[in-house]
Amino acid sequence: MIGIMSDSHDRLEKISKAVRVLNHRGVAAVLHAGDIVSPFTVRAFRELRCKVHFVWGNNDGDKLTLIRLFGDMATFHGWVMHGTVGGLSIYMAHHIPDELAEKLARAGFNLIISGHTHSLSIRRLADRSMLINPGEVCGYLTGRSTVVVLDSLTMQAEVVEL
Template identity: 50%
Template sequence: MIGIMSDSHDSLDSINRAVKIFNEEKVTAVLHAGDIVSPFTAKAFQELDAKLYFVFGNNDGDKLTLKSWFEDFGAHLCGDFGNLEIDGIKIGLLHGVDETMVQSLAISGNFDVIVRGHTHRSAIESMNGTLVINPGEASGVLTGRSTVAFLDAGELDVRIVDI
């Protein structure tokens, strides 16, 4: 099981709730699709029992310190795009500011799953046989709903949950 989140926007309460539920579900990896925002949130993410992979979002500020503080506890920074293989599935991880890029990646045939954020709205769709997952916003700042997603890699089944 893979945990997915995005747009945590410095909300320590939301990050703590997400980390708790990911640990309870015993996920093997967590993918963060950008907009962590400030490095000080690293301490909350350190409590994850799973490997954390993350990309930068359009609101991430001090990228050098984000990189340093997160990599200090073993998180893996993918830059602006992650080309990952986890539990046997090919995953593209990005924030998703450019919709044309998200769609192009999805229809390329190079990935089983595209994980994106940015819109703050949870969505699961299929494009040319590729599963496109937006877990919504962990922070709840725009929609009033704090959500994360779980991906069953074996079944390519996704569920979005409120945290």
């Protein structure tokens, strides 16, 4: 199981709730598609019982302090992550236009993760490719605070309201 989240925007109570949900679900890794924003949120994320992978968003501020405070529990991939988690080939960036997502699916990525728009979206793109925008943890723009839990074996995605 993989937890997918984005756009937490310093909203500590929602981050804490997301962490509790993801820990309860027993996710093996969390993928965050950007806009953590400030270093003071690290204390909420530190409760996660798994490795976290982050990419930068357009609102992320003090990047060096975020990296330092997260320490070994997190990997910061810069603006783009492409790698393997849970046996899936993953491409993650804060914003991925639709035409690029289609090309990434054709290139063989199983999971393409984007954030930025704060709009929840889960779409199959190709045989075994899926594009997920987990919406927003913060709930500021849409009024919905969400994370996605993905079963990496079946590619079944579940939206969890916070």
